[in-house]
Amino acid sequence: xxxxxxxVGDFMPRFWDGVLVTLQALVLxxxxxxxxxxxxxxxxxxxxxxxxxxxxxxxxxxxxxxxLVQLFFLYFVLPExxxxxxxxxxxxxxxxxxxxxxxxxxxxxxxxxxxEGQWEACxxxxxxxxxxxxAVILPQAIRRVVPALGNYVIAMLKDSPMxxxxxxxxxxxxxxxxxxxxxxxxxxxxxxxxxxxLIAYPASLLMRALERRLVR
Amino acid sequence: xxxxxxxxxxxxxQGLWVTVQLTVYSAALGAFVAFVVxxxxxxxxxxxxxxxxxxxEIFRGTxxxxxxxxxxxxLPVAFGWQLVPLxxxxxxxxxSYGAYGSEIVRGAIAAVAPAQHEAGxxxxxxxxxxxxxxxxxxxxxxxxxxANNLLIELLKGTALVSVLGVGxxxxxxxxxxxxxxxxxxxxxxxxxxYFVLAFLLTRGMRALERQAKAGIxxxxxxxxxxxxxxxxxxxxxxxxxSAGGGA
Numbered sequence: 001x002x003x004x005x006x007x008v009g010d011f012m013p014r015f016w017d018g019v020l021v022t023l024q025a026l027v028l029x030x031x032x033x034x035x036x037x038x039x040x041x042x043x044x045x046x047x048x049x050x051x052x053x054x055x056x057x058x059x060x061x062x063x064x065x066x067x068l069v070q071l072f073f074l075y076f077v078l079p080e081x082x083x084x085x086x087x088x089x090x091x092x093x094x095x096x097x098x099x100x101x102x103x104x105x106x107x108x109x110x111x112x113x114x115x116e117g118q119w120e121a122c123x124x125x126x127x128x129x130x131x132x133x134x135a136v137i138l139p140q141a142i143r144r145v146v147p148a149l150g151n152y153v154i155a156m157l158k159d160s161p162m163x164x165x166x167x168x169x170x171x172x173x174x175x176x177x178x179x180x181x182x183x184x185x186x187x188x189x190x191x192x193x194x195x196x197x198l199i200a201y202p203a204s205l206l207m208r209a210l211e212r213r214l215v216r
Numbered sequence: 217x218x219x220x221x222x223x224x225x226x227x228x229x230q231g232l233w234v235t236v237q238l239t240v241y242s243a244a245l246g247a248f249v250a251f252v253v254x255x256x257x258x259x260x261x262x263x264x265x266x267x268x269x270x271x272x273e274i275f276r277g278t279x280x281x282x283x284x285x286x287x288x289x290x291l292p293v294a295f296g297w298q299l300v301p302l303x304x305x306x307x308x309x310x311x312s313y314g315a316y317g318s319e320i321v322r323g324a325i326a327a328v329a330p331a332q333h334e335a336g337x338x339x340x341x342x343x344x345x346x347x348x349x350x351x352x353x354x355x356x357x358x359x360x361x362x363a364n365n366l367l368i369e370l371l372k373g374t375a376l377v378s379v380l381g382v383g384x385x386x387x388x389x390x391x392x393x394x395x396x397x398x399x400x401x402x403x404x405x406x407x408x409x410y411f412v413l414a415f416l417l418t419r420g421m422r423a424l425e426r427q428a429k430a431g432i433x434x435x436x437x438x439x440x441x442x443x444x445x446x447x448x449x450x451x452x453x454x455x456x457x458s459a460g461g462g463a
Contacts, residue, residue, distance in 0.1 A: 002294065064368055064414040065407045066375035069386055073407065076399035158279040165379050172282055185289040193286055197277035204277075 007187040011178050015191060018174035025092050025160050025170060030153050032096025037103025042133075044108065063101040068162050070094055075166040091163030091170075099156050106148045110141035147211035154203050158196060171195065220401065224392045228402075231388030232409060238302070238374045238384060239413075242309035243367060249314025254321025255347065268318070275315035281376050284308040288380050305377040313370045320362045324355035357428040364421035368414045375410070385409055 043055040062070065071094040075087065085093065114137050122132040164173035175188035256268035275283070287308045292298045299307065328351050336346035378386035385406050392402045429435060 061407070061411055064372075065410045066372040066386070068372075068375040068378070069389070069403060069407055069410065072386070072390075073399070073403040076393065077403060080398070080400060159281075161279045161281040162376070164281075172279075172285065176285075179289070185285075186294045189282065189286050189290050193278050193282045196279050196282060197274060200277040201273055 002186070004184060004187060007182065007184045008191060010182070011175070011188045011191060014174040014178055015171070015188075015195070018169065018171035018192070019195070021088065021168065021173075022157070022160050022170040025088065025095060025163060025168070026153065026157055028092045029095035029099065029156055029160075032093065033099035033103050033152070033156070034149065036096065036100035038107055040100060040104035041107035041111065044104065045111070059101040059104055062098060067094065067098045067159055068165065070098060071162060071166050087163070087167040088169075090166060091160075091168045095156055095160065095163065098159075099152055102152050102155075103149060106145045106152065107141065109148075110145035111137060113144055114140050143214055146214055147207045150207040150210065151204070154200050154207065157200060157203075220392070220396070220405075224395060224402075227388040227391050228385065228406065228409075231383055231385035231406075234302070234382065235371075235374050235384045235413070238305060238309070238377065238382075239367075239371050241306045242313065242370060242374070245306060245310025246314040246317055246366075246370065249311060250317025250321050253314065253318035254325065257318065257322045258325055272315045272318050275312045276319075278312075280308065280312045280373055281379070283312055284376055284380060301377075301380060301382045305374075305380065305382050309370060309373055309377075313366060313373065316366055316369075317363065320359050320366065321355070323362075324358040325351055327358055328354045354432055357425060357432060357434065360421055360425040360428060364418055364425075367417055367421065371410065371414055371417065 040055055040059050043051050044059075046052050046055075071091060074085075074094050075090045078085065078090070118136055118140065119132075122136055127136070160170060161172035164170055164176065167173070169177065171192045175185075175192050178188045179185035253268045253271055256264050257272070259265055259268075284305065287299065287304045288301070291304075332350050332354065333346065336350045341349065374384060375386045378384050378390065381387070389402050389406045393399050396402065426435075
């Protein structure tokens with residue numbers, strides 16, 4: 001076992017660049033996943049079959065097929081249809097789309113968890129639909145599901161190295177490039193592996209604490 | 217889709233076989249790890265609980281893809297152990313998904329009524345007898361629905377090995393893509409292949425669940441009509457197993 005601290009030192013500038021890109025992908029991907037997931041969840045509750053069924057089918061399909069293949073699909077097939085994004089943008093869209101199918105289920109569970117009396121009260125007060133959702137149902141539903149959404153952000157963090165396979169220079173991408181130049185794979189890959197644990201573990205503790213506070 | 221020749225189909229089918237092998241072997245290793253670690257987390261000695269908890273946090277905390285890179289590139293250089301690619305992949309997948317599975321095992325054991333455990337002590341069963349004759353038979357049916365979700369995550373996780381040159385479906389697809397110069401058909405085909413595999417896994421696990429629940433005198437809840445049949449995962453299991461997810 002050889003461990004070269006100077007290689008760790010040399011890797012550090014790239015490491016911080018990688019952290020920045022990983023966090024960027026994570027934040028933007030989460031925003032897409034949160035927004036799109038809510039759209040899927042509401043569409044799955046639609047009274048129209050033509051809306052409900054296709055959305056259910058598409059989200060089931062996306063959720064049960066590998067993110068890696070979906071990334072390849074987006075990265076290689078979209079240019080054939082004359083839609084070109086950078087690797088990072090493709091990665092962010094892929095992560096967001098994949099995880100939106102998970103957050104849709106989280107929102108669905110949260111909406112189902114709102115007591116029946118709340119719906120009846122809305123009907124009794126003859127609130128318009130937008131007020132029913134915006135002021136009564138969603139605030140209660142989302143409060144309960146914040147920890148579950150947070151857990152999916154952590155899961156997304158751990159899936160984010162996949163976007164290195166289409167060429168985005170996040171943590172794993174930087175580590176691969178560094179080891180390709182210096183022929184020292186040990187240090188950079190170990191460093192980023194530890195970095196993931198150091199980010200994910202406190203984050204999961206935070207989610208557990210939030211769960212105790214928010215979900216009653 | 218017409219220009220996919222027989223030879224190219226053969227590449228995909230060979231990949232399919234490798235993916236099935238990977239899934240089966242990693243699931244077996246993962247189940248073994250999950251039971252050992254999950255049971256160790258309920259041990260009386262704090263040191264056993266601490267070590268198994270540490271294992272779980274480390275393997276759940278890091279990214280499976282990074283772990284795989286580590287096993288492929290760091291292990292040979294740093295320790296001089298060169299594993300056959302397929303087995304390195306099985307080891308990485310089994311160890312990390314086993315860590316997720318240990319939480320399922322621990323949770324199911326914790327859900328068995330404490331009176332069962334106490335009755336075992338009152339009848340002077342040994343700890344091993346209590347575990348194998350009282351706790352696990354009752355915890356086992358509870359584990360199956362979340363294990364099904366995890367198994368699908370594992371199936372999706374096997375796609376990662378293509379990055380390291382193991383010839384699974386995704387690897388076969390990249391070869392076909394290079395041969396055809398056309399990406400849409402082949403990636404559509406393999407996405408459908410993965411979906412069908414996930415569907416078959418779910419059917420199998422539902423059958424297993426029915427059998428396991430019958431063993432302790434319960435019937436599983438019915439799926440909700442067509443949607444219940446179509447939907448691969450048990451809906452309530454998703455919100456509950458927030459610990460899962462993430463390849």
